[in-house]
Amino acid sequence: MKNDFKYIDLFEEMLLSEKMSSQNTVRAYRKDIELFINYVHKELQTSVLKITSNNIRRWLLYLNKNINLSRNSHSRKISSLRVFYKFLVADGYILNNPAEEIKSSKKYMTLPKVLSIEEVLKLIKAIYPLNNPRAYRMLALVELMYSSGLRVEELVSLRLNSINFNNATIFITGKGGKERIVPVGNIALKAVKEYLNYRNEYFCLNKKSIWMFPSNSSKKGHITARRFSQLLTELSREAGLNDLKISPHILRHSFATHLLSGGIDLRILQELLGHSDISTVQIYTHVVDNEKKKALRFHPLENNI
Known part of the structure; x- marks a missing residue:
């Protein structure tokens, strides 16, 4: 379980070197994944490598209950986990992506603020x-x-x-x-x-x-x-x-x-x-x-x- 945070570092390195992601994107991914890992360790007492789709659904329900997650935030967190677990599959740490079958909430269309x-x-x-x-x-x-x-x-x-x-x-x-x-x-x-x-x-x-x-x-x-x-x-x-x-x-x-x-x-x-x-x-x-x-x-x- 202690090694789980090591996977975030490797994931971040991949985003910066291969995907050429922006610092803001990397920070957003890291924040979501760290939040998930902390939940996995505290509530499930297991490793992120042993997670199922149902575990992820429980986490989302937990967030909705405790911090009143917006639809956009809900979708972003699912997206973060999908990309993270896709990386873990590609690098051979796990066989299947448990986040793949999780459906995102339909996003609200928030109109951007503009100046005249x-x-x-x-x-x-x-x-x-x-x-x-x-x-x-x-x-x-x-x-x-x-x-x-x-x-x-x-x-x-x-x-x-x-x-x-x-x-x-x-x-x-x-x-x-x-x-x-x-x-x-x-x-x-x-x-x-x-x-x-x-x-x-x-x-x-x-x-x-x-x-x-x-x-x-x-x-x-x-x-x-x-x-x-x-x-x-x-x-x-x-x-x-x-x-x-x-x-x-x-x-x-x-x-x-x-x-x-x-x-x-x-x-x-x-x-x-x-x-x-x-x-x-x-x-x-x-x-x-x-x-x-x-x-x-x-x-x-x-x-x-």
Whole structure:
């Protein structure tokens, strides 16, 4: 039983080296599997290698009873166990995957929060009065994310040579090591160029740093997703938008929704966002539909009925 946590380490190593999974994905898997192993040891007093499908069902019932598991969380935990046990089967630790026959709950469709175009502009305008090197960096970060719809991890880990200023494109290595090239707008390019005037002097003690947004205090060598989120929260406060709880994800969702409202083809949007499954992108059509319904409230006949 003590060796069970060793399998998580091996599983994590496989995800990072073979699947090229993101750190966030790996953390989510690890959290779910550690939770399961702790239950197996405490309640069943056995090893994860001796688990049956019924044991997994009992665990899910246990979670529902004790922490009121949402349908989305329920599905994610089943998915985590499926991938974990698939790894154990592939590496010869067990013969069958006990999680394979567990059915996931139907997911709720939670519409992503988005900002209006006016709110995005208000957020950006709040940066200008600050007029210092950190403000130029923040402007570059926000403009790039809203211009190209990058994931936050993709944004903060951009390399210095990732942007082709001549072709107005960004080379990105995304989830699972998948590479893509996305266009970037002139306003965002201008913001990056202005920031680069300050990069070496104010943010880069290591002159050989390969990162577009280096950080002297980060172990990764570049500004972290968490730090950017903190800066975005501070900026939201400056812009008077604190109640919207703006996050990097909301900026990315806003990028996608505004493009879709403008008539972009769903397949092209899928490529820009780096999603492998178009169904992941289709949720934005529901956001646009919702906005259209809201707009109907201002129709003259609606107000006279």
